[in-house]
Amino acid sequence: MTVATPHSRPLSNTATGSLTCTAAMTIVGTSIAVAPWLADYPVLSGQAWRYLLAGLLLLLVLIARPTLTGVSRSTVRPLRKVSPGTVLALVALAATGLAAFNWLLIEGTRHADPAFMASMVGATPLVLALLGPWTSGLPLRLRTVIGSAIVMTGILLVHGATAAPLAALPYGLGFLACEVAFTLLAVPVLKELTPLQLSTAVCFLAVPMLAAVSIAHPAPSLQIPTGTEALALLYMAVLTTAVAFLLWYSGVARLGADRAGLFCGVMPIASYLAGLALGSSVWAIPALTGVVLCGLGIVTGLSPGERPGTP
Numbered sequence: 204m205t206v207a208t209p210h211s212r213p214l215s216n217t218a219t220g221s222l223t224c225t226a227a228m229t230i231v232g233t234s235i236a237v238a239p240w241l242a243d244y245p246v247l248s249g250q251a252w253r254y255l256l257a258g259l260l261l262l263l264v265l266i267a268r269p270t271l272t273g274v275s276r277s278t279v280r281p282l283r284k285v286s287p288g289t290v291l292a293l294v295a296l297a298a299t300g301l302a303a304f305n306w307l308l309i310e311g312t313r314h315a316d317p318a319f320m321a322s323m324v325g326a327t328p329l330v331l332a333l334l335g336p337w338t339s340g341l342p343l344r345l346r347t348v349i350g351s352a353i354v355m356t357g358i359l360l361v362h363g364a365t366a367a368p369l370a371a372l373p374y375g376l377g378f379l380a381c382e383v384a385f386t387l388l389a390v391p392v393l394k395e396l397t398p399l400q401l402s403t404a405v406c407f408l409a410v411p412m413l414a415a416v417s418i419a420h421p422a423p424s425l426q427i428p429t430g431t432e433a434l435a436l437l438y439m440a441v442l443t444t445a446v447a448f449l450l451w452y453s454g455v456a457r458l459g460a461d462r463a464g465l466f467c468g469v470m471p472i473a474s475y476l477a478g479l480a481l482g483s484s485v486w487a488i489p490a491l492t493g494v495v496l497c498g499l500g501i502v503t504g505l506s507p508g509e510r511p512g513t514p
Contacts, residue, residue, distance in 0.1 A: 217505065220457030224466035227450035232473025234443045236481060240435035245426055247417035249436060250305045251410050256440035258406035261449070265403055285395060292392050293401070297408035300385030306416055307381060311374030315367035323375035324382045325358030325471075331386060331464030332504070339390060339459065347461050350504020353496055354468035360493025361471040386460050389452055398452035406444065465504040468497030 214222075241249055285293075311320045328351035336343050367375070392401050428436060455463045472494050478484025 216457040217462075220454040220463065221466070221505070222454075223450040224454030224458065224463050225469050227447045227454065228466050228469035229473045230442050230447045230450070232470040233477040234439065235474050235477055235483070237435040237438050240431050241439075244428060244432050244436075245417065246309055247305060247413055247420055248425060249428075249432075250301075251413035251417060252436055253440045253444055254301065254406045254409045254413065256437065257444035257448070258403055258410065260441060260445045261399065261403040261406060265399055268399070289392055289395050292388055293404050294408060296384065296388040296392070297405045298412055299381045300388065301405060301409035302412035302416065304378065304381040304385070305413065307374050307378045311371060311378055314374060315371035318363050319367040319371060320375055320378055321362040321471075322359055323379050325355055325362060325467075326379055327382045327386075328354045328358075328464040328467050328500070328504075330379070330383045331467075332461045334383070334387060335390070335459055335461030335464065338387060341459070344461060344504075347465065347504045350465055350500045350502070351461075353500030353503055354465055355500075357468055357493040357496030357498075357500060358471050360489045360496065361475050362493075363489070386451075386455055386463060389455055390460050393452065393456045398449055398456055401452050402445070402448040406448070462504060465501045468501055472497050 308320060329348070332344070332348045332351035335341075389401060396404070451463070454466070475484055475490055475494060479486070484490070
């Protein structure tokens, strides 16, 4: 007979989801360390290579997982049939959250500085807090809405809200919509697919989309990467894509889109701290205040009794 002890109790869904979402956004935020290595590499084709490599890695894990966990291959089907609705959702997710997201980022920064685009996407937590429950038929969580508003304010302070010409506004709004779609469209899919299956599918679906846009784009589309660029692409594919996607969607499956959105506030914290360590950011009261607000908003947004570490 085994007696359960407090030390053996598993983490709750909220605690586990909070940890995975935090890890995912930390990886994405600290990727600024390698971003300069790709400054001279074509963005769209670079993203296509990134998603292709990530998709291949995730597919290998998907196929090898039964063997690694000791489960008979005859009882597991890593590549399963999905409903037409799920296929459409996957295509829409890849088209918006991955392909269009990258295209809008490039075009948007032609009309405004990157801080404006980052500020626009900073509204993601609040939009997810409002739309997440509505699309799932669940009641609104007031604490999550309040927390997401605090996180949004913190993100604006970290990045620095800037003005931009009117022509940049459609790109900024589209950029925000694509970021929201990356999480919101995944919720119904996660009822049929695992986070690993979902991550694998969207990576592969985004490759031909980005390749087509890259070819049609006036900028150079094909370029052999240097050794440094190849390492950066590999880093982005393995950590920023394969690992981060898997962690994020695992968290979304446990927390829901609204509470997962709170952890978008982790990304600017990680980005700012990484910038300080690399010397690309400077100590500034507004940015530090934003970091504190992001953390406060996350804690506030998690409902009482369901904060990280509570079983």
